[in-house]
Amino acid sequence: MTKMDQQSVERMKQMLREGGSKLTPQRLTILDVIVQEEGNHLTIEEIFEKVRVVKPEMGVATVYRTILLFEELGLVQKLDLNDGIYRYELTHEEETHGHHHLICMACGRVEEVRDDLLDSVEEIIEKDYRFRIKDHSLKFYGLCSDCYKNESEETNEKSK
Secondary structure: OOOHHHHHHHHHHHHHHHOOOOOOOHHHHHHHHHHHHOOOOOOOHHHEEEHHOOOOOOHHHHHHHHHHHHHOOOOHHHHHHHOOOOOOOOOOOOOOOOEEEEEEEEOOEEEEEEEOOOOHHHHHHHHOOOOOOOOOOOOEOOHHHHHHHHHHHHHHHOOO
């Protein structure tokens, strides 16, 4: 995904104002952290830890409420990796729906798939099943290149 530019950050601030929300220092700090950490798929607790560096007086409840507000306004989206922990990532205006993720089952690393691999599948489904797709989510579970390499080296060592 492309990194957030200043114009996009200003658009997000405008979305907050249009949604009837004030641009409080706490909300701006949380927004700054999310933008700076783009691509890292942070949990509420991880966002809180990064926010505390800048605003030690801010509580986790403020971060939680703010992230829920951001999600409601479409600024961030919740990512569920089926491990009981929700992560959050920025929503990009150029995306027509959620993007895909590669999840490493060994180290937990999450990578974004840059291309939309399902356009042709969506067309077939819409045509053959007369089903209007609004969004989709696709997650691939496996081993990242580092963990795959480590697993291969361990297997080679054991077979010697």
